[in-house]
Amino acid sequence: AQTVTQSQPEMSVQEAETVTLSCTYDTSESDYYLFWYKQPPSRQMILVIRQEAYKQQNATENRFSVNFQKAAKSFSLKISDSQLGDAAMYFCAYRRKYGGSQGNLIFGKGTKLSVKP
């Protein structure tokens, strides 16, 4: 079974600085998807960025980028120029590409990010 581990329950960053959130996962599959979701205090889950495992190029969305290390099964999220609105819970998630469970997401336990003004 696949598992997702986020080893940092809480992180803090100064406004305008850069922070990296860690995520590791365990799978025996070679092709899959990885996601980072953001959950602000409103509790709405928002997709931040996604990565396809067969693509070696790291995904980037504006100030958000990932460091995808497939061999190490690592998928970290880097937030550049942190803003107060980035404060939220961040969840790393894994999704199978094929097979059963119909594309269900497997989530890590989350990292709470605080942004200091």
Add this chain to the structure above:
Amino acid sequence: SQTIHQWPATLVQPVGSPLSLECTVEGTSNPNLYWYRQAAGRGLQLLFYSVGIGQISSEVPQNLSASRPQDRQFILSSKKLLLSDSGFYLCAWARGLAVFNEQFFGPGTRLTVL
């Protein structure tokens, strides 16, 4: 555009009482639908998913059940609530299975069982 609704937003129920949470999606047809639970201080756990009307798959054994009476309606139920059922319940939808699709989440329902 597509939207997803959940109600109620908050709910306080006594132990042993029944439960019915509703999720509806607008602006799309034949979506995949999901129910997740987020317990305090923990990540999201998939409870049920559905690929069509009347088709429900359960990911974990529990006190809850799900139904999909209509294409864009997904209901989470319980006959008798337990204290451990407390949590934040999120419904999500996605367009399909074999494409690189995104799951869109609803606003959630906070359930407190006393």
